[in-house]
Amino acid sequence: xxxxxxxxxxxxxxxALVLPQLAITAIFFLWPxxxxxxxxxxxxxxFGFRTTFVWLDNYERLFADPSYLNSLWVTAIxxxxxxxxxxxxxxxxxxxxxxxxRSARAYTTLLVWPYAVAPVVAGILWxxxxxxxxxxxxxxxxQFGYDWNHSLSRLDAMVLIVLAAxxxxxxxxxxxxxxxxxxxxxxxxxxxxxxxxxxxxxxxxIILPLLSPTTFFLMVVNVVxxxxxxxxxxxxxxxxxxxQSTNILVYKVYNDGFIGLNLGSSAAQSVVLMxxxxxxxxxxxRYIERRVEY
Amino acid sequence: xxxxxxxxxxxxxxVLIAGVFVVAFPVYLAFIASTHGPTDFLSGxxxxxxxxxxxxxxSTMLTEGVSTGGAPPxxxxxxxxxxxxxxxxxGKIAISILSAFAIVxxxxxxxxxxxxxxxxxxxxxVEVRILPTFEVVANLKMLNSYAxxxxxxxxxxxxxFLFRQFFLTVPDELMEAARVDGAxxxxxxxxxxxxxxxxxxxxxxxxxxxxxxxxxxxxLLITTDADYYTIVMGIKRLADVTDAEPKWNLVMSATxxxxxxxxxxxxxxxxxxxxxxxxxxK
Numbered sequence: 001x002x003x004x005x006x007x008x009x010x011x012x013x014x015x016a017l018v019l020p021q022l023a024i025t026a027i028f029f030l031w032p033x034x035x036x037x038x039x040x041x042x043x044x045x046x047f048g049f050r051t052t053f054v055w056l057d058n059y060e061r062l063f064a065d066p067s068y069l070n071s072l073w074v075t076a077i078x079x080x081x082x083x084x085x086x087x088x089x090x091x092x093x094x095x096x097x098x099x100x101x102r103s104a105r106a107y108t109t110l111l112v113w114p115y116a117v118a119p120v121v122a123g124i125l126w127x128x129x130x131x132x133x134x135x136x137x138x139x140x141x142x143q144f145g146y147d148w149n150h151s152l153s154r155l156d157a158m159v160l161i162v163l164a165a166x167x168x169x170x171x172x173x174x175x176x177x178x179x180x181x182x183x184x185x186x187x188x189x190x191x192x193x194x195x196x197x198x199x200x201x202x203x204x205x206i207i208l209p210l211l212s213p214t215t216f217f218l219m220v221v222n223v224v225x226x227x228x229x230x231x232x233x234x235x236x237x238x239x240x241x242x243x244q245s246t247n248i249l250v251y252k253v254y255n256d257g258f259i260g261l262n263l264g265s266s267a268a269q270s271v272v273l274m275x276x277x278x279x280x281x282x283x284x285x286r287y288i289e290r291r292v293e294y
Numbered sequence: 295x296x297x298x299x300x301x302x303x304x305x306x307x308x309v310l311i312a313g314v315f316v317v318a319f320p321v322y323l324a325f326i327a328s329t330h331g332p333t334d335f336l337s338g339x340x341x342x343x344x345x346x347x348x349x350x351x352x353s354t355m356l357t358e359g360v361s362t363g364g365a366p367p368x369x370x371x372x373x374x375x376x377x378x379x380x381x382x383x384x385g386k387i388a389i390s391i392l393s394a395f396a397i398v399x400x401x402x403x404x405x406x407x408x409x410x411x412x413x414x415x416x417x418x419x420v421e422v423r424i425l426p427t428f429e430v431v432a433n434l435k436m437l438n439s440y441a442x443x444x445x446x447x448x449x450x451x452x453x454x455f456l457f458r459q460f461f462l463t464v465p466d467e468l469m470e471a472a473r474v475d476g477a478x479x480x481x482x483x484x485x486x487x488x489x490x491x492x493x494x495x496x497x498x499x500x501x502x503x504x505x506x507x508x509x510x511x512x513x514l515l516i517t518t519d520a521d522y523y524t525i526v527m528g529i530k531r532l533a534d535v536t537d538a539e540p541k542w543n544l545v546m547s548a549t550x551x552x553x554x555x556x557x558x559x560x561x562x563x564x565x566x567x568x569x570x571x572x573x574x575x576k
């Protein structure tokens with residue numbers, strides 16, 4: 001690991017400097033993570049008197065539990081839809097801003113601020129717009145003959161949280177796409193234009209391939225966002241319903257642990273989530289190594 | 295732009311205006327709703343133009359709150375949010391710049407171990423380990439306190455990495471010159487490294503302030519005392535009335551107030567914000 005050519009020689013000082021961060025990491029990160037791991041092998045009886053070591057029983061039950069499998073499925077649909085919607089819209093907007101010269105800054109300012117809106121606030125804003133009795137969008141949909149009700153329809157509820165989650169994430173993707181687009185050398189597109197390639201062809205054969213590192217990076221980041229940062233959106237709007245149709249994994253961990261008080265199962269779910277995060281982080285880091293060569 | 299294509303430029307403007315409209319519309323509606331009286335929502339459709347009750351609604355929320363919703367005045371909650379956001383941002387920057395300094399400018403036994411111990415926090419967001427972390431905080435008697443709200447969220451691998459990357463780009467000669475002149479490690483840190491890092495610190499501060507202000511799950515778990523509610527978690531309580539339609543005008547004024555500070559930070563510090571965002575993800 002890198003350091004400087006010469007270093008300071010104090011003996012105690014470096015330990016004192018890393019101590020605050022290490023202490024907090026150990027107390028609030030490593031110890032709880034270890035606890036989750038340990039508890040995932042235990043089961044308490046209904047009154048909390050006896051705790052038995054049950055090996056992998058919690059995991060076996062978890063993966064045999066239809067509601068957990070449903071939650072995995074729902075999370076996958078949610079994460080993929082959110083990623084596709086927000087990346088697609090952000091790319092269109094970034095490509096449009098990239099054409100602008102004078103107005104680029106103004107448009108950027110008008111597009112980036114939703115990043116600062118808390119997920120739960122985003123959820124409530126969309127919940128209000130889609131409110132079946134007074135909301136404006138159900139009213140418009142009604143004119144087209146669609147009866148919107150996210151407290152009854154599974155599809156409507158999913159669409160609601162996907163829209164709220166994507167709305168908040170567009171600004172983030174937009175900024176990264178814009179940075180990616182602006183780093184593509186003009187000589188390439190100019191050469192293609194001289195060879196007679198139109199704007200559409202240039203976009204698909206030159207710009208899009210050159211953007212692929214950014215796109216891949218954003219895909220990973222968006223999946224992580226949809227899986228772990230959207231608790232507020234679900235908790236603020238559908239609360240996992242109707243009929244478990246929006247019960248994503250992070251919401252289920254919270255619900256089973258704090259409301260249902262099923263400690264063993266919640267711990268096992270935490271461990272599953274941690275392994276998902278670790279996998280995604282490793283993918284992201286391998287990508288970064290590749291990008292350095294690129 | 296390679297060639298002049300008026301139609302494509304027109305189309306781009308169209309796409310962008312539509313985009314800005316879609317992005318702003320939910321917030322516009324919320325603002326409009328917050329300017330109406332309570333009865334305007336019974337007519338069956340959200341009004342689309344501002345009403346006359348704006349000042350009334352906002353002052354009610356800021357000073358009195360909604361007693362039936364079990365929510366204190368928003369003034370208190372916004373104050374709590376501010377304390378939380380500032381403590382998290384400053385705390386994270388302070389502890390990570392120190393540890394990055396130690397990791398880059400010293401060689402000491404277990405340096406690698408320390409690095410990995412910090413690195414691993416990147417992989418453990420609060421959401422995935424909520425129950426055991428809650429137990430730790432409860433055992434430390436930190437429920438319903440500012441310490442409990444902030445300290446568990448302060449450790450951050452991202453900030454440490456950012457500072458480490460930056461320190462590695464600082465020329466070695468600066469440090470050697472400082473040593474020749476007889477400056478110790480702390481003096482070098484305070485007089486040379488810290489001033490050089492100011493832009494990075496500012497950029498990181500913007501991102502972390504937003505992160506801290508928008509925390510939701512954590513305050514929801516560890517505060518049961520209304521004096522410690524933050525505004526982002528308080529909104530949910532307002533909207534969650536049983537057996538009745540929420541008081542939309544009041545809920546929406548709370549929503550607008552909750553998103554105003556971080557949104558203003560992004561708009562007015564856009565350059566620092568973009569820098570912080572792009573660099574924390576490297």
